[in-house]
Amino acid sequence: MDELNNIAPKLSGIKKDPPFRVPENYFEDLPARLQSRIAQLDDTKKEKPNTIVRILKPALGLAASFAIIFMLVYWPLSKFQGKYAGQNQAGTEAVDENYYSLVAGLDENSLYSLLQENETEEQFNDEELASYLSTTFNDYDLFAEIK
Amino acid sequence: MHIGDQELVTILKKENNKELAFQLLVKKYQEKLYWHIRKIVLDHDDADDILQNTFVKVWKNLENFREESGIYTWLYRIATNESLTFINSKKKRSMLPLNEAGDYLMDNLEADAYFEGDEMQKKLQKAILTLPEKQRLVFNMKYFDNMKYQDMAEFLDTSVGALKASYHHAVKKIENYITVNE
Numbered sequence: 001m002d003e004l005n006n007i008a009p010k011l012s013g014i015k016k017d018p019p020f021r022v023p024e025n026y027f028e029d030l031p032a033r034l035q036s037r038i039a040q041l042d043d044t045k046k047e048k049p050n051t052i053v054r055i056l057k058p059a060l061g062l063a064a065s066f067a068i069i070f071m072l073v074y075w076p077l078s079k080f081q082g083k084y085a086g087q088n089q090a091g092t093e094a095v096d097e098n099y100y101s102l103v104a105g106l107d108e109n110s111l112y113s114l115l116q117e118n119e120t121e122e123q124f125n126d127e128e129l130a131s132y133l134s135t136t137f138n139d140y141d142l143f144a145e146i147k
Numbered sequence: 148m149h150i151g152d153q154e155l156v157t158i159l160k161k162e163n164n165k166e167l168a169f170q171l172l173v174k175k176y177q178e179k180l181y182w183h184i185r186k187i188v189l190d191h192d193d194a195d196d197i198l199q200n201t202f203v204k205v206w207k208n209l210e211n212f213r214e215e216s217g218i219y220t221w222l223y224r225i226a227t228n229e230s231l232t233f234i235n236s237k238k239k240r241s242m243l244p245l246n247e248a249g250d251y252l253m254d255n256l257e258a259d260a261y262f263e264g265d266e267m268q269k270k271l272q273k274a275i276l277t278l279p280e281k282q283r284l285v286f287n288m289k290y291f292d293n294m295k296y297q298d299m300a301e302f303l304d305t306s307v308g309a310l311k312a313s314y315h316h317a318v319k320k321i322e323n324y325i326t327v328n329e
Contacts, residue, residue: 007315008322010329014271018291019264020185026195027181031173034199035166038206 150175152218159209173202176219180226186287187230189262189272190255197233201226216301223302231280252276274324278317285310286317 004012106114124132133142150171158168180201185194204225212221237251256262256272264272275283284303288294289310296307303310 004318008318010325011271011318011322014267014325015265016291018182018186019262019268019272020182020189020191020259021261021263022181022191023261027178030177030198031170034173034202035170037199037203038169041203041206 156212156214156218160212165209169206172205172218176222177202180222183223183287183292184226184230186291187227187284188233188255189252190259191261193233193255197226197229201229204229220298220301227284227302234280270325270328271321274321274328277324278320282313282317282320285313286321289314290318 103111137145155168155172155175158164159172177198181194181198184197184201185191188194188197201222205222212218234251253273253276256269256276262269275286278286281303285299288299288302289296296310299305299310300307305313
């Protein structure tokens, strides 16, 4: 105290009592208020699942959402498209195979006669023939052809 | 009912009667801790929040208390850290430069409805607010609480020599502030 007087006479002249006060019954009520706060804390702690699950919960929720979207949209769609595409491909392959085996089984004469057969299938009457010839060829060509 | 610190700690670590022991701990140290915190943050409402947070932290970490120091030292450390963290968070929120927490505390002092000191006591508080954080702590502990340097060294994790020097500087600065602002 003497030392303080020597180095700080003005400071040592100031009242040392704490200049603050507290609301009435503050210290009497504090333990009860604290108790209820801690009880709340303990209740929340009990309600909460373990920490790892709590941390992973949002990520798990997101993953589950993606899985549901995949199951409901992407997977059925890809399954359906795959099957349809598979059917189409299988059908085309079968037709091509039949066509090639048929062509391989034919010799040149049979193929020619087959083509000829298709060509002779068309029937013309005289008028149609005359009209075709008059529009496609001129008189000189026709004369030269007949000659 | 008087119960020693060691006995309190033993009961606190057991599940049965833990709550009762905690109540006793609160009743035993609430006033000392409150005044320690109040001198740091000045405002009653802030001090009340910090004191409650301190005890909640104690409750949550009872299992981690290793008894290397006394329970009182542990409580004091938590209270001091909570107070400084609180002031730093206020500084960040109000975008104050790091050395201007004094402005926030000065406003607290001016607005505090529970301040009942005279003009000189207010001047002393203002002078304390001009000190750096560590010197402010040391001055409050020594000047108002008349705490032993050895105990302070334990709370603040500093050497006795450094604390003595810090207190001496603080006293000089405060004396100078009072003289200049007479």
